[in-house]
Amino acid sequence: MGSTLIDIPEAEGVVVPCSKQKTNKFVDICCRPMVSFLRETKNNRHGLRKVIHSVKVGLALVTVSLLFLLDPLYKGVGENAMWAIMTVVLIFEFFAGATLSKGVNRGIGTTLGGGLGCLAAALAQAVGGVGKAMIVGITVFIFGAAATYTRQVPKLKRRFDYGAMIFILTFNLVVVSGLRAEQVFEIARDRLSAIAIGFAVCLFVSLLVFPIWxxxxxxxxxxxxxxxxxxxxxxxxxxxxxxxxxxxxxxxxxxxxxxxxxxxxxxxxxxxxxxxxxxxxxxxxxxxxxxxxxxxxxxxxxxxxxxxxxxxxxxxxxxxxxxxxxxxxxxxxxxxxxxxxxxxxxxxxxxxxxxxxxxxxxxxxxxxxxxxxxxxxxxxxxxxxxxxxxxxxxxxxxxxxxxxxxxxxxxxxxxxxxxxxxxxxxxxx
The missing domain is CATH 1.20.58.220 (Phosphate transport system protein phou homolog 2; domain 2)
Known part of the structure; x- marks a missing residue:
C-alpha cells in the first residue's frame, strides 16, 4: 500500500508541500554538522587523532566485553570480567605512554595491595575475636597513611601517584572483604587475572593500532x-x-x-x-x-x-x-x-x-x-x-x-x- 503525502496549509490560503522542502531541511540539519566535522577532521591533525583514539577505546571495550558475551570465556573468568571492563575504562589514555604508565601503576598497586591485604586478612582471621578488628584497623591506618605520604613526594607523585591510589583502594577492599569471605585468596587471584586481561587488551590496541606517541x-x-x-x-x-x-x-x-x-x-x-x-x-x-x-x-x-x-x-x-x-x-x-x-x-x-x-x-x-x-x-x-x-x-x-x-x-x-x-x-x- 503506497504512502500519501498531505499538504498542510501554513497561512491564509498558502499551501506548502511537506515532501521536498521539509525533507531537505531535515537532511540539511542532520548532515551539516557531520560534513563540518569531517572537513575539520581532514584538515586538523589533532582532530583526526581524537577520532582515532575514540575508535580505539571502542574497539578495546568491545574486545573485553566478549568475556561477558561468549559463554566459554565467561565460564573461565566469570563475574570478574567486570574488572577487565573497568580496567579499560580507567587506564586507556590518549597517548600510548600514558596508557602504559597507568596500566603498570594499576598492576603494581593491585598486586601489592592485594598481596598485603590477603596477608593482613589472614593474620586477622588467625587471631580472631577483638584482635581481628584491631589488626585490621592498625594495618589499614599504617599502609593507608604511608601510601598517601608517597603521593606527596614530587618525584614519586609524577610517576606512581595512580599506583599508590590503587594500592590504597585494593588493600582496604581486600582486608575488609577478608573479614567475611573465606576465599579471599581466590577472589584476589581472579580479580587480578581479569585486570591483567583488561590491561593486555589496552596495551595491544594502544601500541599496535595507530599508536599515538x-x-x-x-x-x-x-x-x-x-x-x-x-x-x-x-x-x-x-x-x-x-x-x-x-x-x-x-x-x-x-x-x-x-x-x-x-x-x-x-x-x-x-x-x-x-x-x-x-x-x-x-x-x-x-x-x-x-x-x-x-x-x-x-x-x-x-x-x-x-x-x-x-x-x-x-x-x-x-x-x-x-x-x-x-x-x-x-x-x-x-x-x-x-x-x-x-x-x-x-x-x-x-x-x-x-x-x-x-x-x-x-x-x-x-x-x-x-x-x-x-x-x-x-x-x-x-x-x-x-x-x-x-x-x-x-x-x-x-x-x-x-x-x-x-x-x-x-x-x-x-x-x-x-x-x-x-x-x-x-x-x-
Whole structure:
C-alpha cells in the first residue's frame, strides 16, 4: 500500500508541500554538522587523532566485553570480567605512554595491595575475636597513611601517584572483604587475572593500532616553539625599526601573542616527558632517549620568550631614540642585523631538532653570538649612546634596549649548547 503525502496549509490560503522542502531541511540539519566535522577532521591533525583514539577505546571495550558475551570465556573468568571492563575504562589514555604508565601503576598497586591485604586478612582471621578488628584497623591506618605520604613526594607523585591510589583502594577492599569471605585468596587471584586481561587488551590496541606517541607530541611541540619565537623576533624588529608595511598594519600582527603561547607550556612538557619515558622504542626514539633534555630546552625557550616580551614596552616608550635622530641612526643598522641574525639562528636550531640532524652551523652560531655581544658592547659605550645633556633621555632608553639584547644573546648561547647536547645524547646524524 503506497504512502500519501498531505499538504498542510501554513497561512491564509498558502499551501506548502511537506515532501521536498521539509525533507531537505531535515537532511540539511542532520548532515551539516557531520560534513563540518569531517572537513575539520581532514584538515586538523589533532582532530583526526581524537577520532582515532575514540575508535580505539571502542574497539578495546568491545574486545573485553566478549568475556561477558561468549559463554566459554565467561565460564573461565566469570563475574570478574567486570574488572577487565573497568580496567579499560580507567587506564586507556590518549597517548600510548600514558596508557602504559597507568596500566603498570594499576598492576603494581593491585598486586601489592592485594598481596598485603590477603596477608593482613589472614593474620586477622588467625587471631580472631577483638584482635581481628584491631589488626585490621592498625594495618589499614599504617599502609593507608604511608601510601598517601608517597603521593606527596614530587618525584614519586609524577610517576606512581595512580599506583599508590590503587594500592590504597585494593588493600582496604581486600582486608575488609577478608573479614567475611573465606576465599579471599581466590577472589584476589581472579580479580587480578581479569585486570591483567583488561590491561593486555589496552596495551595491544594502544601500541599496535595507530599508536599515538607522547614522545612525538613532545618533540613536535618543542620544535614548533623555535619557529614561533623566530617569527616573534622578526615581528618585533619590523615594529621597532619601522619596517612594518601597510598589509601588516591592517592585519595587526602581534608578536607578543606567540611569545605568550610559548610561556604556557611548562605543565605540558612535564606531563609529556613523564609519558614518553614509559614508551618503548618508536621511530628514531630509543629506550634511553634523553627526554629530560626537552625540559631544559623548553625552559630556555620560555626564558627567551620572556625577554622578547620585555622588549615590547620599547615600542611605545617615549625615551627610545627616534628614527631620525643621530643616536637612532647610529644603532639602527647593527641592532637590526643582530635581531635578524638571532631569528635565523632560532630557525636553524629548530630545523636541526625537527630533522634530528646535527646543525652544520652550530659552531658558527656560537661564534656569531660572541661577535654579537662584542658588537653590542661597542654600541652601548657612553660615546655611542650619547648620555649628555642634550640626549640623555634617549641614551637611557637605548641602554635599556641594549641590555635586553645582551640577555637575549646569552640565553641564545645557552639554548644552542643544550640543542648540541641533545644531538650528542640522542644520536643525531
Amino acid at each position: 607522547a614522545g612525538d607530541e613532545l618533540h613536535d611541540s618543542v620544535v614548533s616553539r623555535f619557529e614561533l619565537l623566530a617569527i616573534s623576533l622578526q615581528g618585533f624588529s619590523k615594529e621597532y625599526f619601522g619596517n612594518v608595511d601597510e598589509n601588516e598594519k591592517k592585519t595587526g600582527f602581534n608578536f607578543g601573542s606567540k611569545c605568550k603561547s610559548v610561556l604556557h607550556t611548562k605543565t605540558k612538557d612535564e606531563t609529556l616527558v613523564n609519558f614518553a619515558k614509559w614508551e618503548p622504542c618508536h621511530g628514531k626514539f630509543g629506550i634511553f632517549y634523553p627526554w629530560g633534555k626537552y625540559l631544559t630546552i623548553g625552559e630556555d625557550l620560555r626564558d627567551l620568550a620572556t625577554i622578547i616580551l620585555s622588549l615590547k614596552p620599547c615600542l611605545k616608550s617615549t625615551i627610545q631614540p627616534s628614527e631620525n635622530s643621530t643616536l637612532g641612526q647610529s644603532v639602527k643598522e647593527p641592532c637590526e642585523a643582530i635581531v635578524a641574525s638571532q631569528a635565523r639562528m632560532l630557525s636553524e636550531l629548530g630545523e636541526s631538532m625537527k630533522k634530528m640532524k646535527k646543525c652544520e652551523s652550530e659552531d658558527k652560531i656560537l661564534l656569531k653570538l660572541k661577535s654579537m655581544r662584542q658588537e653590542l658592547s661597542l654600541v652601548a659605550t657612553p660615546s655611542t649612546v650619547g648620555i649628555n645633556h642634550s640626549d640623555k633621555t634617549e641614551g637611557l632608553g637605548l641602554a635599556s634596549f641594549v641590555y635586553s639584547m645582551m640577555e637575549m644573546i646569552e640565553k641564545m648561547e645557552e639554548l644552542a649548547k643544550q640543542v648540541e647536547q641533545l644531538g650528542q645524547l640522542g644520536g643525531f646524524s
